Amino acid sequence: MAVADEIECSSLNVGVKRNRKILGVEVSMHGAGMDHGMEWDAMWRSAGGVLESEKMSSNTDGAKSHARRDLLLKIQSEAQTCWEESKVFEAEPGNGLPGPGEKFFGNFPYPYMNGLLHLGHAFSLSKLEFGAAYHRLRGSNVLLPFGFHCTGMPIKASADKLAREIQQYGNPPVFPAAEDDSSAEVADDSQADQAAAVAPDKFKSKKSKAAAKTGMQKFQWEIMRGFGLSNEEIAKFQDPSHWLTYFPPLAKEDLKAFGLGCDWRRSFITTDMNPFYDAFVRWQMRKLKKMGKVVKDMRYTIYSPLDGQPCADHDRASGEGVQPQEYVLIKMMVIPPFPPKLKALEGKNVYLAAATLRPETMYGQTNCWVLPDGNYGAFEINETDVFIVTARSALNLAYQHLSRVPEKPTCLAELTGNDLIGLPLKSPLSFNDIIYALPMLTILTDKGTGIVTSVPSDSPDDYMALQDLITKPALRQKYGVQDEWVLPFNVIPIINIPEFGDKSAEKVCLDLKIKSQNDKEKLAEAKRMTYLKGFTDGVMIAGEFNGRKVQEAKPLIKNKLLGEGSAVLYSEPEKKVMSRSGDECVVALTDQWYITYGEAEWKQKAVKCLENMNTFSAETRNGFEHTLGWLNQWACSRSFGLGTRIPWDEQFLVESLSDSTLYMAYYTIAHHLQNGNMYGQEISSIKPEEMTDEVWEYVFCDGPAPNSNISPALLSKMKQEFKYWYPFDIRVSGKDLIQNHLTFSIYNHTALLPEHHWPRGFRCNGHLMLNSEKMSKSTGNFRTLREAIEDFSSDATRFALADAGDGMDDANFVFETANAAILRLTKEIAWMEEVIAAESSLRGGPPSTYADHVFANEINIAVKETEKSYNAFMFRDALKSGFYDLQLARDEYRLSCGAAGMNRELLGRFMDVQTRLITPICPHYAEHVWQKILKKEGFAIKAGWPVAGTPDPTLRSANKYLQDSIVLMRKLLQKQESGSKKPKKGAAPPPSAENKLTVGLIYVNEHYDGWKEQCLRVLQSNFDSQARSFAPDEEINEALRNCFIDRETNFKQVQKLCMPFIRFKKDEARNVGPQALNLKLPFGEINVLEENLELIRRQLGLEHVEVLPVFDGAARAKAGKHASVLDKNPPSPETTTDTFRSAPLDSVIVFVYEDIVFSNHNGVRRILWPLDLEHESQHAVAVFVSTTAIAPLPPFCLVVITARRVCSWRAKPLQLWHGRFQCTYTMPPWLEHHRRHRGRQLA
Template structure:
């Protein structure tokens, strides 16, 4: 086969690829994954309906998609193997702005640089359109080779869209067609289908579809959904604050962002601190207007304690027109946000009348609302942030450790004042004003905590942050106002009243900005805009209670996932569901707008159940021969999904009834698998929308969330090249080795790790196992026949039963890494041990057949191609392994398993001791050296019952174990019983404790796995009997001619050790720990 440049052969991988291709042909011929609803409603466990959030189609599928999807695929395959009727449909999402934005970007490049384009070299002075590097490369699947053009690499700029498309392997002629957004929809989804088929996804492809109004059937479904929600009052139109992209001219939802997913608007109160005339020369021309320093605060109730305002001395500010008479001084970033909140003379345009620095503002006299000081001054503070709030900060040193220390620095350090030209009268007369009584730190809480923490200056950042956290929390939630008209009121109650008064008096305005930086996929920094738009009333109390009720009854498979949903429900509200740019379905009653991409994807799982009747297996809904999309009225959808009356429709009633039965059979969704990042939007939206539209019996049953995938312990990144598309992974490793490594990558909410070495090892393991089975089957006549009789047979049969039961539990809990371990790794280890244990006696044919049958089924959900090939080609079984049924197994004998572990560990210990003894050197005399004879005889001494201090420890544990509750008394009580026991009263108790406690902890742990029998004075099996029955194995494993198993309590047996009998006193045997003595023939002479 073809070799790589470094000489590695692809022969084994190619064998797997050939097998996979052949197996998929078998599946396709028999349409094994097509799922049909039965006539009778399903009983619990009869059906399994699993879904996966449809991926966005602006590029190829990658291993990040495959990792999350594998969890659903493994779960569905497990249920199918058990005999359930399994439906795994798969659709493709095209709604939203990324495709349209990429198509438009490509069109602009062609307009500027030609077709094909001739891009500028690095020396050309060309302004390149900004391109944002996303924080999460998984969310932007349009660059994956980690290669930039020469110019882009040297300038650090992103590549052009044309170059991105070249990275997909497209020709220049093909790339030009992607100026049309529809081409993306026609090109990528069919390729995704092929990649997923090659992956072995057990999907019913008849039910696949794409979104947007290009698909008239799905378009009709979404319109029905939106009308239904509006009729319920769940969609309303109003002014609201939302994250907004000025470049795109519309709200920027999570899926429209290059960075900042999950960021929401942060609302402030903007305090209008009036600048007292006359104005400085630099903005003296503003005389006659009201000029304010606009300070953003989250604590308007503290304004009574203002002593000054803070600015960053070298910060950049400006005077911006708010209306005809008012000017705000603040940062340009804040002014840009205000312009989209109806706070600019020219809507959506911030007008700067003069640029200023913080130094220009120092010393300005101010009149500030609620302040007890008639005039305060603007002063410098070195820690003011200009990328948060407005860059103007009010100073309340009574309750802010930062303000207190900054003011103290100015008061106590004359050189510091001189540096910034600060007059004494701007600072020295101003004292701390008590306004809040803090339960712990009094009425000057900032001063008190700074003193307690020994904070010396405003530069001690860590200490100040810690102090602020303590003061703010205690002051707000437990503090009491002691100043102003609301004196005596709790602070948290007074806040709203004081804020309302400031707003009504026009002494403040509402201001909002993104709580963190948000970049749109178009490359601009987003603002918060006050927009008149359609939005879903998530968070409304009655609706939220329904969502919480649904969540309460769902299986979420981890506490972390549940906490994530509970947190999201606690803050989520008012989600904008309309957009003016991109692709999608039009708002039915306001067709100027499109349905936002996260709002058309909340209940589409219901559409899967009837899609194949409407679209007839065609992705785009262009075959209208069965049902015309215009026939799908709201009455039809109500009948299909909401038990509405039979509609007056030209659609045949028999077809309507069939579709309705299909929905009623499959719904609700049993499992939806997703990355954890969708908890805060898509998955929670799905809960909300299901509870609004569907009756309780159709609410989702379970969501399973996982972390992201890393490649070889590093973040998957297109920019670094540490990235694989799904197709690349399959070509490099094969589908089953890829699936094997995905299963091994991890199951929890933490980020998992896809290791190339694991995938390569899987190739070797699977192909070697196939060869071994072929050899066994080819030499079947030489195998031992008849019932399983020897000890090794019983142990191996027991290990198979254990693997069946344990793997069933692991699959059932969707712990696929553990299922891989118990159903493949551990089972193969048991087989290898069996091969060696049988020795000349030979392996049992029926037992090996059972092993091959069981292993093939247990690994089938993870490696279905391999298992199917083995099932048909090697084992010559009928039907398909993917539907063969879960293997039957008796409950494993845990005592036998324990006995075998004892046997194997004992042999290992014997071998290590013998090696150590044999390499102990020579017998040396004064003048000669005599080589030491090699031991050939082994005496194994067993003590089958605990005695001495261990017996006393077990008696104590038994007395402190509650059989009914299956739990031990507290450790302190056990320790006290030990101290009062016979061994505890002898000598130094600390030494006794050091000796006994490790043994007692070990025995307590054994109780968890073995039950209370672990506290018996004897092991649950006969040690001498086990060793005696496996005497030949012991001899063969440690390489001795003669071995005897002896009782340490029998005097005649002890005498056989002769002069070596002292070893039995030095290392006395105890239950589970035999003592071995190795002798030479000379020793026995």
């Protein structure tokens, strides 16, 4: 709901003469800035008028109004219609290759089409859209295409699930009553339960992230109903192809409503439904295989048992980016005779299988750990061997060819940890012939096998658990642990770490004063301290590899264990992974097709590509570098889902991330192939079967001219268009795709295309939150793109997206920001309409006043800063400088102009510049202003970047000094006035109206002196202007001691004053350079203040203001009793010292007139009187709400005007009117003559 429409706002006063009708009578009003404008608006309302800017928010029936939002929707529709009719976004290549900046080709990862686009899609897409719009505005030839991804298993899985529900429950289905079965919910280990209270308008759900991602309601039918579909329509989604024809067109409609500047002729969907794209992917895969970059191999991969195939990132409900974690499984043989619980296993080789990441530590084993109340099983590995492990790890083993029955664990006995305590074991590499299974209370059974081998010399956890059993007989008794299983076993030194010695775990546990195995935080710190040091600095002091560094010995010991059959390799997911089908994934050893990412020569090319790319942030570059470091072979084939068949092995499909690495090139020629139809099924001059590998090679890889039925002219045209647009300039994406899709794209570009076509830039962003909470369907904190546009309009949505954030951290879309944008944009439209309507009343001529120059400078600064932000793709900063800051500058200008009013030429430039700067973010609004209000030719989106002069930083600094000074003066004045209103007991009463504070004396010192001067000179001599760095603090302090400060005063006392000043100036110098250390400001402070005396007087409500040099004796005398303030708080550059006092009356002048006309005409009260005896016919008008002086009078005089005879239309008695006026002029002769003849002076 666009609540901004409920907010009432007063008219934005333009500071010009405006005519309004009050009760049908036109009244002339001269605005004198914001304050006066507000007075006139108040008069207008009191007379029953309605402001133009309030008409949109008025609502006669009392209901909430959406008029402002609806106005933006209307403007949006008009602009989009105009754009579509003019085909402004259809991009055609120029002649020849483009020069730098002449073209801009940006793209975005096509979204998956199993639902509607949401604000998360729009957020990432907005970064591309804003950047493309900026380059279009600057005159670049811009290509922004958009495709739709349908490859993979989610659509097929959902369609099949829907078919099963209809088969089981009917059409429409009648589902069984819902059961509150929390065990059926999908857990999510990445999110802790939130203890915070939920807002009353928010729905709190127990569903996890996995449930949210898949919409994991119990039934697929209910998910489809959530899209607002009828029962009849839902049934059609049993056919996967219906998803492909239903959701992509809806997404296209939503993106058009969003205002996306897309060339829709180039859109396409993936899968073999689009025969042209299908041919493109087949060519790509064939070429990779020919280059030896696609191989068939046995590899560990994340695998969905339910789906019966590998589960890549895009197939996961949770656990994106999770990789297989490899362990070494140590076979710890149980020594016969077996206890009763294991009798059924006699004749078998029974092992407790412990998973370890540190095989080099096996020399130091003293025992084995089990979880007393943990559940274990004895699982058959082959005909002779049995592993005792958890059921979860047994399932992983079964998919790694370590089960007698492949993919099905066979449990011969169910056991608990208590059943295993005391088992005698023979463990490989251990110096102890026999070790025992002992209880450990902190084992996690969702990691490893639930069996842990103990090395207390190097593992803090093992050390503390063993110490607990050694030192606590009651603990041994509780778990039936016999003394001989524990007490004879001592810590065995096996690794020497220089920092910790040869018993690192013991030393660190003692140093950290860890009390028991339950002290989790300290144990985590102990592990952090020892594990890395052990690997990088440790040296083996035991075993076959004695004397070798640990990092050298580790792989050798691992291979020794595996070679002897004392251990096997075992893998499991690093973290929990849930497939979109709802099952927990395992790691499987599968024989399938892989792309050989990570191969040394290929990786070298990928690294080179990354080095030459613009990643827009160090964090993004680090993410790519990290991924290139670990990425290895990638399973590229699937047996289930939608997509393109692997050309040479058609039982498999190309998986969804492997058909999506080079399609940016496909955009460049898609319109030639598909004739504007996203499915590639329109009649075209090219047939799909004509797109042979030779044709693709010719177009994309400078291959020889193919023998083809396609006309040579068309082939050449496609090739030239590809060469014009490629390489693409930027690809915008969420940061989660760095670890797969984006890195895959780098690899494939370097393999398939020549170097001059490699990508130029990737820009990544964080995820989007809504109102500071994670966006989630399950909690109701969710918005589709369509809903956002309907609620706020496209431009307000885009405004809030730009304001949400730009970095790799998660951004925040705030509904209040979107609502405020509705109000801001519509108010700005109303204000500009007012300005244009009253244009003739604006001050003419070129900009000439101080306020004019400041405002013009702020416009130039806004242009330059916004340009810089757009170029860096920092759109929040662009919004700040190009809209927020510019608005503030305009408002300050209006206030500064006062009665003189604003300059017509400058306001015209402001409106022009502001419209252009906001165009990339709010293009519909900009188009309306450009064409309908400013009456400009052409389109705003192609209007060109505004020309700006060089910003004057000195003028900006001077204005900041002025504004800051006014703020400080106002605070001081308020403090003095409020202090005088609350006198202490026995003190003088508060001042009367006659001696109100009306005079301001501003004392200025334009040169640093005293200890501040000395500090600055010391800093100047110790500052490196090129590096913007200072000498060490010790040298600066020594220099201070050697200056006059130390000789003439107590250095320590003065140092307390110096240090804060020095810190401030050092920070300032690091930011702005050596000018921050100058002894004077770069502008004359007295000149600035004197030039703006009227503004200061008006803003502070004073009658008289003087700017005085502090070292002038006569000036100091004017401070009177306040002179002591100048010594206590002396002024210095950037800081004035101000005093305020009441003005004494020099005289009282009473004018008594015979003929004064008082009028109360149509609600406007006027007094008319003659001011010049020689021109009796001339009269002046003073409106009572004004504070303008009636005539030049002596300083500080009380003027009383009365009359002996009153002429009033309503015959009301004229009240005595008096007021105090400041005047710097002497009494003119005509007024003195007037006083003698027509009035009399009273003392």
